[in-house]
Amino acid sequence: MAQSSQKINMADVARAAGVSMATASRALNNDYGVSEATRRRVLAVAEELSYVVSPEASRLAGGATGRVAVVVPHISRWFFAALLEGLESVLRAADLDVLLYHVDGIEDRHDFFHRLPARRKVDAVVVLAFPVGEEEQRRLELMGVTIIAAGGQHAPYPNVSIDDEIAGRQAMDHLLFLGHRRIAMIAAVDPDQPDEVQPSGRSNAYYAALRDAGIPVDERLVVTVDWGGDQGADAMAKLLSQPEPPTAVYAHSDEVALGAIRTLRRAGLRVPDDISVIGIDDHPVAELTDLTTVRQPVREQGERAGRMLLDILRGEETEHDVVVPTQLVIRGSTAPPRG
Template sequence: MASIEDVARTAGVSTATVSRALRGLPNVTEATRVKVLTAVAELGYVPSPSASSLASGRTRTIGVLTPGIARWYFGEVVDGVEHALRGLGFDVLLYALGSPRDPLPRPPVDPNVLRRRVDGTLVVGLPLEAEEISSLAALGVPLAFVGSGPRGQVTHRVDDVAAGLAATRHLTALGHRAVGHVAGAQDPVSEWSPAMGRRAGWRRALVEVGVDAPSSWEVDGNFDLEGGRAAGHALLAAHPELTAVFASSDEMAMGVILAARAAGRRVPEDLSVIGVDGHPHGELVGLTTVAQDAFQQGQDAALVLLQMVLGERAPEAVTYPTRLVRRSSTAGPRTVAES
């Protein structure tokens, strides 16, 4: 079990500084407090209640609102949040609503389920109406968003337009021009959803090479494997001229690969496929992807939220890098490869 000395050594500070940082005392810079909280989370250090008053007079609980944890991204973020908070003696109150498996429309967020039960709230990948955001802010505890979020709120996310650009530019650099898109369910509430940003990146990359993609080259895939499979079947049946598909998530991309195989099209010889996420199962099918670190986003967001609980200012927006992971699901179109 990690000790306070281990935390001090990892953070590069004294044990007294660790103690002051965890107790929320003055004379500790924001940068130092972040280093201490990060070391605590990494080492899994649990301060004894008598040794730390970080949560004194508080609930020791952070509320997490999410559509569910069945999808890879949500599960990774929640895991990161829980990992960071556990090391500081905080619990997670998970409030899942709007699961894609639920045939009924998502119920509106009820802030009363969190009232006087949490010290702060994280919203993970959940599109909210302006009234819902206002009701959460009215709880009087810090509020932050992970994966998406409106301007003016604390957010931790990747640049979704850049992710869509990187994925589609990879395909156009290989020589593809007929590039279809399997989008996540288009969010009618917020223009800041990942689906909207990645779609914009796809269109922009095609415009760069002189292609004005028809709207029929795009099909919603609901951000899951079965949705990606159905979207892949629809795209390939309606547009046999497509030589590549960009899917806005790896789960949908894997569904497209299954649809291509069922249609007798080889990947990548007949169809190149690329996704976004860095899902560990992608390696099993050789999926090229634009990878992100969802676990780190959750961990960092939790630590920043705790800073806000302590009354410190937080950066309004934290944008995480992505990286292109080239595997065997993408190659030049046959006309290029054979010439």
């Protein structure tokens, strides 16, 4: 009696519901041209038989894959993971499957864009916090799918991100407001990304803020390092070794700031009494370590991107450049300069 639960196909469903495959297909896909009664019957039968369409066959016959590729440069860093988490949640709610592609390092990157492994496999690709070069854009186009970006670039594609320059200004202005005039910047670049696509908003903010405050730039107070806590620590050491160290440090990210703080602590300096430190992102540990920072809504950016994608897949219009707001979060790592 009970059918081997493994091999039921749409034909079985159709037969059991007393309709043709064409109708069954339409019913299951919520397509136009099926009476409500019929649709319900088909759906019921399908449920009964615990039938699931074969995505392969479906796709092969012309339907969508129901899959979207997500390309990320990092997975285990909080920022990217949180972005991914937001994105995945809305995509999965829409019954889309998420194919994860971790493109790590320049070489890997080249390989990815050359082989285009997602080709023919997905309906769309989302690039997360992943600046795409021009040549790479051209390759992407080859996939012939819709493309969306989130968390870090103004792309030719619909995208959502924060305004890095504004975020940087919020951090800098806080420091300036507190009365600091000798402010250092620890700029972080991603060693896994080609130079030409590194975003520069957070750096620009530094110079702009200083200019607006009428403070001359002292290039010795600017250190550029690879992204990371240890690198932030190194940068801080470099900063401390100068004849006239800064009274405040503006770090491009919380992790970098945390590294800087470690160096300060080990040097016997107190934060914020001796030196103020501010980061960007509002990483979860920022709260645990009382780090003043500029919060950006990360998960939300992922969700937003997901919703934009759904719009597009549904054939609707969607915004092109969404900028989500950032917000200064004052905690215990900043204070007015001494004396």
